[in-house]
Amino acid sequence: MATPRRRSPYLRMEWIDAETGAVGWLVVDSLVQGMATGGTRMRAGCTVDEVADLAYGMSNKTAAFDLPVGGAKGGIDFDPKDPRAVDVLTRFCDAMRPYLDRHWVTAEDLGVTQDLIDTVFARLGMAQSYHAAIARSDDPAATTARVMAGLHAHAPGGALGDVIGGFGVARAVLAAARATGRSPRETTVAVQGVGTMGGGTAFYLHQAGSRVVALADAAGTLYDPEGLDVPALLDTRNRFGEMDRDQVPASVQRLPREALLSTTCDVLVPAAVSYAITADNCAAIDAAIVVEAANAPTTIDAELDLTARGIAVVPDFIANAGAVAWAWWLLLGWVGDDYRDSFSLLDAQMTSKVTALVAGWRPSDGPIRWAADVSATVRNPEPLVVP
Incomplete structure (x- = not known):
């Protein structure tokens, strides 16, 4: 291909x-x-x-x-x-x-x-x-009120607008794990980054029963093979997404920031900066699946190397698209300020897309990104009407 x-x-x-x-x-x-x-x-x-x-x-x-x-x-x-x-x-x-x-x-x-x-x-x-x-919109004031209500609606883990992206990535992780024969409770995960996207991903994976064994921020990696207390650690974050080391339990190992990528786990989630996984460090990755929560976290040559090793890379434009999809669903009035409606719709769409991509994938097909790429599709949608 x-x-x-x-x-x-x-x-x-x-x-x-x-x-x-x-x-x-x-x-x-x-x-x-x-x-x-x-x-x-x-x-x-x-x-x-x-x-x-x-x-x-x-x-x-x-x-x-x-x-x-x-x-x-x-x-x-x-x-x-x-x-x-x-x-x-x-x-x-x-x-x-x-x-x-x-x-x-x-x-x-x-x-x-x-x-x-x-x-x-x-x-x-x-x-x-x-x-x-x-x-x-015909009524910009009413539309603004609906959008603001949705963004600030309560959801488990925080304001709906802050956590919806991470929820979508978590559902992508669980779908990819199931497609490769792993139940949520059998799945171990390492997450690079604990900002809005990475923190939300870790929170909802922990909530689903998966074992989050490593979390990394700018100060380093926190590691516990038995699983981290994700909600407690996230509660210590400052406004820059950095965890307070003074509140980390003594049983948790403190490793260099780059150690996150070599963590032995089922799923690695790069959720911090772009181009974090490169040709220079991808050989150290010890995971069966990479789910891209950050934008463009894997370079092209690194993705080809991972693919050749049989590691499935679920691309960012699928895995982390939940936030933008939800924003437009909110604008168009398809969802509102009840987080359960938003979670249900995003779960269904994300699970369907990721399952279809991962379940039928073979390394000889090339990167999953190639099959998922639809950017060249000519689209002629119905006229955009914002209620």
């Missing part, structure tokens, strides 16, 4: 902050009905190629879940811990206002929480980061 051909994005735009020198980009990979969706990230070292890769992935996500929108991404090369970061993000969004007004729906991503980006949008008089879609 041939690797899907990569087309050029619809638009690339560079921005330079006059006050700090920070550089940012908007890449619109595709437009559907004049709209594209994708979060905005901020990290020191972010590049335009990274943003373009992520925008391409967003086109795949929206196509895979049959959403009436194309793919885009924003990125800023700046440290989100810098006290000037909020102002940098505000100026970036202000510069992108023509696209945010009409064409680009954005949201949280690495280094940018949903609350933060909503605060920035409120500063700019746009109320909420789904502004471009909400503006198409």
